[in-house]
Amino acid sequence: MTTTTPVPAETTAEPVTAAQPPKRRLPARDRAVVITMILIPTLFVVVLVWVPAILSVVLSFGAWNGIGDVDQIQWVGTKNYADIVDIYPPFWPAIQHNLIWLVFLFLGPTLLGMFLAVVLDRNMRGSRFYQTAFYMPVVLSLALVGFIWQLFYSRDQGLINQVFGSEVDWYGDSSVNLWAVLVATAWRHTGYIMLIYLAGLKGVDASLREAAAVDGASERQTFFRIVFPVMRPINMIVLVIVVIESLRAFDLVWVVNRGTNGLELIGALVAQNVVGEAARYGFGSALAVIMMLISTVFIAIYLRIVFREERR
């Protein structure tokens, strides 16, 4: 708290705000500091987030191959969006795959990771070892994960088909490759969630559990009735991570086949259209804008929950 005292004249001038703490005026220097501290981050946000985002939206109404100045852009109205929806076959599968990705990440590895965290939290023998083992894949980049799983999935030379004598085209058959990739993602995602959740569990006050035990609650009851509600902030973080991870999913499918043939994801489609000579900046931007809109829905939901909580 600062040492500034309320100016009486102001309080009387605004009787409506009497219930709130009286307004204070900061000295000029403090004010300058506050303004600078707000201005610099705002500037960064505007330049690095808002300007590119708005330019993306603008660009999505044009056709441009990135060569020459901006006056080379042909403005085509909403044609890019119409084309994406009507005649761009990878688009709808991509939306579907992103949603599958989200649901799967949540139901599979996220719940499994939480379960592993709860089990490992019980200080069983060798829990350090298991923690390390499960966490290991998180250290690897997704690109490397794709690379490692290729050793298992290769149709002709891969481990799975060699061991089971099967002939499944894990990465090539569009009806299975999404699931094959999801398993590879899960392998990494499980450890990630486990670690976050484990950290949260360690932070739960032991006396709560003791109290529950004294009251005769079973292990299961203790977790669901006591520990889980107490962990609410961690649960929110986990939820947000899952949503973010599934919206930005890109690297793994890009390594496997650049996001074609059953592995279409919005992120990969954006990259396909703007990387390299094949520069369709307008079309790619339109895809990026659609991705942004989808993210906005989730961001809005998240912010609503957070604000509601704060109000409470």
Next chain:
Amino acid sequence: MNRPNVGAQPIPASVLGMAASRRNILRGGLVGGALLGSSSLLAACGGDDGGGGGDASGAVKFGMNEASGAGPAHERLVQVAEAYAKKAGVTVDRNEVDHNTFQENINTYLQGNPDDVFTWFAGFRMNQFAEQGLITDISDVWPIDGLDDSFKQASTASDGKQYFVPVGYYPWAVFYRKSVFEKRGYAPPTDLDELTTLMTKMQSDDITPFAFADKDGWPAMGTFDILNMRINGFDYHMSLMAGDEEWDSAEVKQVFDTWRGLLPYHQADPLGRTWQEAATSMGNEECGMYLLGTFVVDGIPDLEDDLDFFTFPELDSSIGATALDAPIDGFCLAASGSNQAGGKEMLKYLGTAEAADAANKGTTPLIAANSGADTSVYSDLQKKSAEVVQAAENIAQFLDRDTRSDFASTVIIPELQRFLEDPDDIDGVTQSIQQQKESIFI
């Protein structure tokens, strides 16, 4: 092209193939993230002063689309750069970039602060840069001794001027193992009947006739190219590539229909397989033949001496089998390069037989463009490649070099994969390609 040494390592070829392209992910992420205006910004920073300046005796910057570790392809470029530096007494600053990274950044690179001379491809891809003013007219370097009219043609853009110096090329053909053909009594076919007989015979011997892979998306373009050229002829193929024909025409459907008929003789499930893996399966006799570029040797280097090839047989006797894909590699002069005069001098040298000889010391399937080049050091495969290409009446570059690259990569790759997944939906595939083509070719 990735060039792993498969035979020597226990790791599947597919994995090695991926290693080289791993850096793309980073690139992809970066470009995807900063897709806005980056190129125009860089263009603004780039030296506009590059116009006519530069002193022929100053250092020349040489942009290479191969980095060390890429094997023979990289060695060739280094050797030729060093040979020029020694001969002309100038410094050649090599800028070695991984192949895929180079490809993906080419637009930004050329508009930013590019090297003077850089590696590039003939055909549509050269032409598009010429039209956009990104590369310099080098018609004063032409004619070059030993490079005939067809090469001059391939180096000429739509304005009738030359923008390119070819250095080498390689044909796409049907490869096979001599020892296997000998042992089983097979003979290279020359028409559809002979081909069908051969394929049936192979199947009865429990060999899959054609190795096939399309995980990366581009290898199947080679099959489309050759079928289209055999069925509809070279001229139709080129005007289809240029966007002047309809993709849902009866002609194109005929190509897909023929392809569908041939698919049972191809390795199943191509979409999960890399060309390196397919090459390996020809190497271990699971498959009898493989339609690919001569770089197939890089997939099975131990078997180089056992490899031979024939051009894809004729399917229609009125069309014949006189056309093939033989992509030409070479060099261009970047318009924003700072040493234009020095760059031209270097290009003049790069086209000569002397430069071809300097490059051709490593083992590599590429053949020199210059007819004066010393062919005595050629391997049998190189010699035969040269003969086959010289005998061809028409040479196409390859689908992704003959048409708009945005169309090739964002439309053709996914649609061909869709066709391979469900070969019966020819109408759906051709119609979808046509719709997207109309949207892209404005």
